[in-house]
Amino acid sequence: MKIQNPFRFGLIGTLGVGLGLLIILSIVTLQTILTYIGAAIFIALGLDPIITWLEKKRVPRWSALIVVIVGLLALFAGLVWMVVPIIVDQISELIRIIPDLQTQFQEYPLVDNLSEQFPFIDFQKIITDAGDFLTSNITNIGSGAIKFAVAIGTGLFGALIVLILTIYFTASLPAIKRGLYQLVPATRRERFADLAEQITDSVGRYVIGQVGIAACSGILTFIFLSVIKGPFPPVLACVAFFFSMIPLVGTLTGSIIITLVCLIPGLGSPLTALVAAIYYLIYMQVEAYILSPNIMRRAVSVPGAVVVIAALAGGSLLGLLGALIAIPTAASILLIIKQVVIPRQNEL
Template sequence: MLATLGVGAGIAVLDALSAVATVLVYVGLALFLALALEPPMRVLTSRGLPRWAAVTVAIVGFALVVALFVVLVLPLAVQQVGIFGAQLVAALRDVPEQPWYVWTTNNLGALDLNGLLSSLTELLNDPRQLSAIAGGVLQVGTGLINGVTAVVIITALTIYFAVTLPTMVAAVLRLVPRSRRTMTGSFLTEVLDSFGRYVSGQLILATINATFTLLLTVFAGSPAPILLAVIAFVAALIPVVGTVIGSILVTLATLTVSPAAAVVVGILLLVYMQVEAYVLSPRVMSRAVAMPGVLVIVAALSGAALGGILGALVAVPVAAAGLLVINRVVLPLQEAR
């Protein structure tokens, strides 16, 4: 009887967690954004500004950035999705006239490009497929509405966590025995600082990447530079491999302009990746996380496999916190035995 009740209680708890999974994601993302706001707030307080004033400045700046993104960037990105799709269809129609296509079909008979092109044409001309695409567009529209709602909820939670973070830390420390509160408080502060510096540093690198991509695609004549900049920003949030993935996607999207433009964009993005890896990232992340590069790659890939972009973003500071626990707690205990 007890075993049956225990299994039933476990299943009920798992079902409850599955039902509130989206809410937990919102809370986790808001908490990490609040930790990202903590370093600039500490800089402001170190210059003599009261805590409440530093929180107000950081929150107002964060709210303005979110509002500008929702009002200015997001509508343009959605509009450029349609423009990019129309140009992609036009590029597919012009493919048979391209010299490389003629050379490939004449010299590589095993590669059936004509069949592939006809299949794509039938896909675009089939009413059933068009209705399916329309349904997909409707789902995208619903997803955008849910995305705006998520942005509002995450913004409100971020403001709340940023204001009450010291109170939350003090409440957690009250659960620790009095004799260990000082050491635990110092350790917890170090972990939270590492989290905050990492998240804020990753956001800075992603912003630089998105800005460079925006300028590059504008000069390349891309029909959707803002959309590609948003893609680059989101991809750059993934540690280590995100910039590579974003650069590949941007280069492939530039093929709708011309192969030459895509080659130039790819080369410049490759140069930027070297600058980011050897100049920008060491400067921005110098005090964020101190962990071996192999562990960063493994943590990022594991987090992306488990939780997507958010999992990849969270996995590296979590691994850094685990490494800090080993260095500060486990190893001293082993040495004392």
């Protein structure tokens, strides 16, 4: 190929590469905001079937929107009210009981046994030095607690942004869809709109199904911990709820965390942790073979191997949000292949 004007060719090529790098840099810089927007759209698509169901019950759309938004705000406020005060109280309590913990460890029979087995190690001195270190560095612990509180505040601020965007997208979802459909050529607009509605309905049903499974996990966890007098039933129920939203490994991860919390001295006991481990082993079987198949088969139809691959790939690419949207994305791709790609190939 003969280049007539090498300078112009090089300039255009350089500008193209620079524009590409600028776009990539912008995406990386705005990844937090894009994550908020993606999460808000995902939740809005999950709320849309509820609004549609209320409209079928002859409720005006504006009334259905108000009901759904008020319910969403009440859920957000309830979670904040349950979790934040308990976390703050426990951090303050931990700082207060450091001297008592030091005394208890010194009087614990295990320390004497260890001292007898290993006489060359002064365990009493180690415990005393550790207590003195914690006491002398109480300012650092306080600053760490402040950093932890700032992290919680940042998370709550992000959740508030997602909540505001969700309310906006939920209220204007039909207008957004109509605006997107206008960008498609008129000859293909009807087919595109039909396919897009199927995809959004599938995503909405998936979100409702996943929230339903997570709600079962959270409610049953709260009841179980309340019955066995486990530590912090409201907080751990929220942990079970949010982790159950993650496909494949969410319930297992949440169960391990809750079991370990039940094992902490002063909060639980080995017996409590053992009972919790047995309960979650049984619950995971019930969820895997009864709850999840019956709830999710009405939402999306995706082969098991595709579910695993999609969840792993989505989690690696976009973290938690990627793991959440991976399965409906895979379902949407399969739907496009079945209704667009395969019929087009059959026409050739």
